[in-house]
Amino acid sequence: MIERQEQKLKQLVGAAVDLFYEKGFQSTRISDIVGKAGVAQGTFYLYFKSKEEVFLHICNEFTQLFSALLEETQDLFTGSSHEEVHKNVHQFTHRLITMFTTNGKMAKILFFEGGSYGGQFRKVYEGIYTGFVDIVARRLEKNRQTGYISFEDAETEASFLIGMFDRSLFYFMDVKKKVDIDALSRRMADFIMGGLSKNTRDIRK
Amino acid sequence: MIERQEQKLKQLVGAAVDLFYEKGFQSTRISDIVGKAGVAQGTFYLYFKSKEEVFLHICNEFTQLFSALLEETQDLFTGSSHEEVHKNVHQFTHRLITMFTTNGKMAKILFFEGGSYGGQFRKVYEGIYTGFVDIVARRLEKNRQTGYISFEDAETEASFLIGMFDRSLFYFMDVKKKVDIDALSRRMADFIMGGLSKNTRDIRK
Amino acid sequence: MIERQEQKLKQLVGAAVDLFYEKGFQSTRISDIVGKAGVAQGTFYLYFKSKEEVFLHICNEFTQLFSALLEETQDLFTGSSHEEVHKNVHQFTHRLITMFTTNGKMAKILFFEGGSYGGQFRKVYEGIYTGFVDIVARRLEKNRQTGYISFEDAETEASFLIGMFDRSLFYFMDVKKKVDIDALSRRMADFIMGGLSKNTRDIRK
Amino acid sequence: MIERQEQKLKQLVGAAVDLFYEKGFQSTRISDIVGKAGVAQGTFYLYFKSKEEVFLHICNEFTQLFSALLEETQDLFTGSSHEEVHKNVHQFTHRLITMFTTNGKMAKILFFEGGSYGGQFRKVYEGIYTGFVDIVARRLEKNRQTGYISFEDAETEASFLIGMFDRSLFYFMDVKKKVDIDALSRRMADFIMGGLSKNTRDIRK
DNA sequence: TATGAATGAGTTTTCATTCAT
DNA sequence: AATGAATGAAAACTCATTCAT
Numbered sequence: 001m002i003e004r005q006e007q008k009l010k011q012l013v014g015a016a017v018d019l020f021y022e023k024g025f026q027s028t029r030i031s032d033i034v035g036k037a038g039v040a041q042g043t044f045y046l047y048f049k050s051k052e053e054v055f056l057h058i059c060n061e062f063t064q065l066f067s068a069l070l071e072e073t074q075d076l077f078t079g080s081s082h083e084e085v086h087k088n089v090h091q092f093t094h095r096l097i098t099m100f101t102t103n104g105k106m107a108k109i110l111f112f113e114g115g116s117y118g119g120q121f122r123k124v125y126e127g128i129y130t131g132f133v134d135i136v137a138r139r140l141e142k143n144r145q146t147g148y149i150s151f152e153d154a155e156t157e158a159s160f161l162i163g164m165f166d167r168s169l170f171y172f173m174d175v176k177k178k179v180d181i182d183a184l185s186r187r188m189a190d191f192i193m194g195g196l197s198k199n200t201r202d203i204r205k
Numbered sequence: 206m207i208e209r210q211e212q213k214l215k216q217l218v219g220a221a222v223d224l225f226y227e228k229g230f231q232s233t234r235i236s237d238i239v240g241k242a243g244v245a246q247g248t249f250y251l252y253f254k255s256k257e258e259v260f261l262h263i264c265n266e267f268t269q270l271f272s273a274l275l276e277e278t279q280d281l282f283t284g285s286s287h288e289e290v291h292k293n294v295h296q297f298t299h300r301l302i303t304m305f306t307t308n309g310k311m312a313k314i315l316f317f318e319g320g321s322y323g324g325q326f327r328k329v330y331e332g333i334y335t336g337f338v339d340i341v342a343r344r345l346e347k348n349r350q351t352g353y354i355s356f357e358d359a360e361t362e363a364s365f366l367i368g369m370f371d372r373s374l375f376y377f378m379d380v381k382k383k384v385d386i387d388a389l390s391r392r393m394a395d396f397i398m399g400g401l402s403k404n405t406r407d408i409r410k
Numbered sequence: 411m412i413e414r415q416e417q418k419l420k421q422l423v424g425a426a427v428d429l430f431y432e433k434g435f436q437s438t439r440i441s442d443i444v445g446k447a448g449v450a451q452g453t454f455y456l457y458f459k460s461k462e463e464v465f466l467h468i469c470n471e472f473t474q475l476f477s478a479l480l481e482e483t484q485d486l487f488t489g490s491s492h493e494e495v496h497k498n499v500h501q502f503t504h505r506l507i508t509m510f511t512t513n514g515k516m517a518k519i520l521f522f523e524g525g526s527y528g529g530q531f532r533k534v535y536e537g538i539y540t541g542f543v544d545i546v547a548r549r550l551e552k553n554r555q556t557g558y559i560s561f562e563d564a565e566t567e568a569s570f571l572i573g574m575f576d577r578s579l580f581y582f583m584d585v586k587k588k589v590d591i592d593a594l595s596r597r598m599a600d601f602i603m604g605g606l607s608k609n610t611r612d613i614r615k
Numbered sequence: 616m617i618e619r620q621e622q623k624l625k626q627l628v629g630a631a632v633d634l635f636y637e638k639g640f641q642s643t644r645i646s647d648i649v650g651k652a653g654v655a656q657g658t659f660y661l662y663f664k665s666k667e668e669v670f671l672h673i674c675n676e677f678t679q680l681f682s683a684l685l686e687e688t689q690d691l692f693t694g695s696s697h698e699e700v701h702k703n704v705h706q707f708t709h710r711l712i713t714m715f716t717t718n719g720k721m722a723k724i725l726f727f728e729g730g731s732y733g734g735q736f737r738k739v740y741e742g743i744y745t746g747f748v749d750i751v752a753r754r755l756e757k758n759r760q761t762g763y764i765s766f767e768d769a770e771t772e773a774s775f776l777i778g779m780f781d782r783s784l785f786y787f788m789d790v791k792k793k794v795d796i797d798a799l800s801r802r803m804a805d806f807i808m809g810g811l812s813k814n815t816r817d818i819r820k
Numbered sequence: 821t822a823t824g825a826a827t828g829a830g831t832t833t834t835c836a837t838t839c840a841t
Numbered sequence: 842a843a844t845g846a847a848t849g850a851a852a853a854c855t856c857a858t859t860c861a862t
Contacts, residue, residue: 005821026231040823075333086851106323116229116321126380133376152392156373160396162856163372167366171338175331187357191365194401206841210846233831245848250833411862415825434731436641440853450827455854526731528639529677536790543786562802564734566783570806573782578774581748597767601775605810620842645836660837740859 009035009047013061016054021105025055025113025121046162052120055089059124062106064130069099070135077143082193085148090189093165097185100169108174111166133158141197161192214252218266221259225322226310230260230326232319241272257325264329266321267311272331274304275340282348287398290353298370302390305374313379316371338363345401354401366397414535419457421447423471427530430458431515435465435523435531462530469524469534472516474575476538481608487553495558500599503575507591507598510579519585543568550606559606569601624662626652628676631669636720640670640728640736667735674729674739677721681743685750686713692758697808700763705804708780712800715784725791726781748773755811764811776807 015036019028030051035043048054076092079085097195100107114125143149151157165188172179220241224233235256239249254261281297284290305312319330342363348354356362372394378386425446429438440461444454458464475481486502489495497532512518547568553559561567575598630651634643649659663669691707694700698720715722729740752773758764766772780803787794 008822021322024321027323029855041825041857042823042859043821046821051857081268100244112322115317116324129376130380153388156389156392157396159373159376160369160393163376164365164369166372167368168361171334171364177337183358184361187361188365191362191400194402196397197399197402206843206846213846235831246832247834247848248846251846255832411825418825439851451827451829451853452827454854461851493763522730525727527636527727529731539786540790552680563798564747565798566802567806568782569786570779570803573786574775574779577778577782578771581744581774581778585745593768594771594833597771598775601772604812605806607809607812623843642836655847656836657838657844658842661842666836 003022008039008043011039012044012047012168013054013057017058017105017109018111019114020055020058025109026119027052037165054120054174055109056124057111058106059110059121059128062103062110063128064131064153065099065103069095075140076136076139077149077196078146080146081150082148084144086189086193089192090185093188093192094181094185096165097179097181097188101181103178108170111170129162132162136161149193151196157196160195164188164191208293213242213244213248216244217249217252218259218262222263222310222314225260225263225314226320230256230314230321230324258316258350260318260326261329263311263332264315264326266378267308267315268333270304270308271337274300275337278344281341281344282354282401283351284353285405287353290348290351291394291398294397295390298393298397299386299390302372302374302384302386302393306378306384306386309378313375334367337367341366356401362401365400369396418447418453421449422454422457423464423467426516427468429457430465430468430519435519435526435529455486461596463539465519465523465531466534468516469504469520469531469538472513472520473538475509475513476542479505480542480560483549486546486549487559487606488556490556492558495553495556495602496599499602500595503598504591504595505600506575507579507589507595511583513584513589518580539572540571546571546612548549561606567606570605574598574601623652623654623658627662628656628669628672629661632673632724633668635673635724635728640666640724652685662761669737670724670728671739672735673721674743677725678743680714680718681747684710685747688754691751691754692764692811693761695761700758700761701804701808704807705800708803708807709796709800711780712784712794712796712803716788716794716796717785719788723785726785744777747777751776764808766811772811775810779803779806780808794799 012033015033016028019032019036023032028051030044031041033054034041048057070197073092073095075088077085077089079088087179110125114121114128116122133155137154140151140154140157144151144154158181160177168188169179217238221233221394224237224241228237233256236246238256238259239246246301253262266314278297278300280293282290282294284293301358315330315333318324320331321327324330332382338360343357345356345359345362349356349359373393374384377389422443425443426438429442429446432548433442440462441451443461443464444451458467483505485497485498487495489498489593520535520538523529524531524538526532529535543565547564550559550561550564550567554561554564578598579589579594582594595611627648630648631643634651638647643666645659646656646696648669649656663672688707688710690703692700694703712805725740725743729736729743731737748770752769755764755766755769755772759766759769783803784794784799787799
């Protein structure tokens with residue numbers, strides 16, 4: 001019985017993910033969702049209070065995956081050699097890209113729909129984005145003294161890193177419809193290490 | 206008479222820009238626009254066929270500014286010394302940030318609303334974004350041989366550059382509500398030059 | 411449940427018939443129909459896609475009655491004596507007038523609204539009218555040889571018969587608001603038999 | 616100057632006739648009329664108070680032509696021999712058909728649009744139709760005693776005559792898009808004389 | 821718990837008419 | 842007299858949400 005309910009919930013969420021992804025939040029009708037989920041119109045309201053609630057449910061699911069992954073990256077930018085730092089950064093980009101491509105629809109729903117202005121989800125999006133920037137900035141700051149990375153302002157630099165990750169990934173996922181995870185994560189790690197080596201390079205030269 | 210019309214058009218476009226920025230495209234009502242513009246409901250339809258059309262009008266305005274600016278950046282990444290290349294990159298980031306902040310609302314409307322999934326404007330957005338990536342990739346390719354920049358795949362690298370530019374700028378404009386153009390453009394140029402120096406650095410080491 | 415739906419449908423159609431009859435198709439608002447039917451505005455759209463669709467529904471209902479009746483009149487104009495032919499013609503006019511007066515509102519909606527120029531229903535009307543002319547012409551042709559009726563061109567003559575039937579009936583229904591079915595059908599039969607006896611009369615004289 | 620005005624009026628009326636004929640009254644926009652007439656939107660209101668007024672203007676024009684013609688038919692159904700009556704009836708149908716086909720658009724606007732239910736013009740239409748029936752009925756009555764025509768009730772018979780005239784003519788004008796005036800008027804006269812000879816024929820037999 | 825028919829508030833759009841120029 | 846931009850009332854239609862079964 002409870003399984004039945006769980007299944008209905010999953011059907012509804014699954015249908016919503018597909019539809020938000022295809023048509024966007026605003027253009028998706030409750031009737032579309034229930035239609036795709038194969039349940040009656042009224043049933044939707046047994047599981048969610050409103051369309052917004054499904055959206056937030058989806059955002060939460062993704063945010064949890066995301067947070068869990070970020071938690072595991074304590075040693076991003078750490079290392080006792082340039083190569084080790086590079087390896088850690090690469091590991092990070094690889095994992096992140098893998099997670100984003102695996103949950104591509106949810107990622108896009110959150111990062112595009114959520115960011116859309118006036119969306120009721122702007123706040124959610126900003127919270128997640130800011131949290132992401134913060135955590136990366138903190139990781140940077142933690143390793144400022146190692147001498148293997150260099151930057152003026154951790155927040156600014158973090159926003160660069162996340163921007164290049166986020167948009168380039170969606171560029172390949174969305175526009176190019178093809179992501180070579182290995183190549184992209186490696187190039188990303190290279191670029192990041194280069195970008196973070198400005199002063200160290202100059203100094204060592 | 207014609208001036209009057211021009212003025213009405215500007216009022217309408219101005220109101221639309223403000224409202225799309227504040228509430229998003231979907232949540233903005235024609236009645237909001239005419240209300241803010243101080244004209245009658247019907248007047249809107251003398252100037253635009255639909256809400257979509259105002260949106261595209263705004264996108265076009267911004268796209269033109271944007272294209273004009275891109276045209277002027279023929280020597281992005283060129284130069285006969287590391288410093289000269291850096292200077293050119295910096296000039297570019299400075300100009301671009303200035304333009305984006307000056308036309309902040311339009312920029313955000315296009316880059317967020319336009320990118321929103323299922324939005325009717327996805328195509329417009331993708332066209333502009335792809336065009337942007339293409340032009341930067343071409344500038345990169347043109348200067349591959351100079352030895353001052355280095356990369357495996359120009360398109361990938363271009364998507365990095367644009368991503369970091371785009372998102373970090375909006376992060377400061379939107380979330381932080383404060384952009385230090387000089388500092389940001391300089392740091393961006395530094396990061397870019399670092400990111401593009403991977404191999405050169407390794408080689409010279 | 412299904413009965414409930416059927417009832418709602420009937421209420422809506424009934425209200426529409428009344429209103430189209432009183433105010434015409436164009437002047438009838440959906441809000442008038444739902445108001446008269448005692449249902450909510452949105453309910454209308456559960457049963458019909460548009461105002462046009464109710465109209466066509468009504469036309470179909472009447473057309474079916476009409477076609478069924480025409481099917482039964484195989485022996486119109488047949489007979490082995492002038493009197494028998496007359497009797498058959500009279501039977502026909504009597505039945506037809508009875509059907510039209512019984513379904514007076516529907517008949518008028520189709521024959522007036524439908525025929526109205528530029529109406530979206532012109533085609534429907536013309537189809538029905540032409541079909542009516544055709545069938546009467548065929549019945550005439552079938553009995554051309556009996557010697558009890560006479561005419562040059564069956565189609566022309568059929569258009570005479572239908573015209574006199576159609577307009578005179580509406581003249582009494584609409585303008586005079588009173589129809590003496592027996593008298594009218596008899597006079598009509600007399601007139602028709604006279605009109606169709608031109609040559610026979612001359613010959614016999 | 617005054618000629619100029621007259622010309623504008625004619626342009627407007629002409630455009631209105633064409634458009635009412637093509638698209639119907641309701642579907643015709645003032646903007647269509649002024650567009651076709653080549654004058655400004657506001658100019659319309661210098662000549663007519665509303666769309667209704669142009670329609671009535673057109674109806675009046677036609678009604679005048681029609682009334683003038685009816686006035687001239689004092690000797691419809693008169694004559695001192697069957698042949699003479701026939702000749703007069705034929706003359707009448709010929710003239711009437713000629714007039715209707717010559718002013719085909721106006722005729723159809725009045726007889727179809729005007730008759731459309733709920734049309735604001737129902738009254739106008741009914742007035743004209745009733746007047747037509749009345750005058751024919753009076754002509755019939757006047758000649759009841761001659762012995763060349765026979766009928767029970769003049770009004771009924773008049774409604775037959777007009778119905779057959781009206782609808783059959785429009786059937787050929789509209790549906791068949793071809794009217795053979797000579798043949799149609801002759802057949803009509805034949806049919807009418809037949810229809811009106813019921814009793815006389817029986818008596819003389 | 822599940823259903824799906826019913827609701828009605830909310831939005832876009834049209835177009836006859838007005839009026840300043 | 843002529844113009845045509847501006848007006849705003851009116852109407853069709855959509856869809857999230859409710860509720861009786």
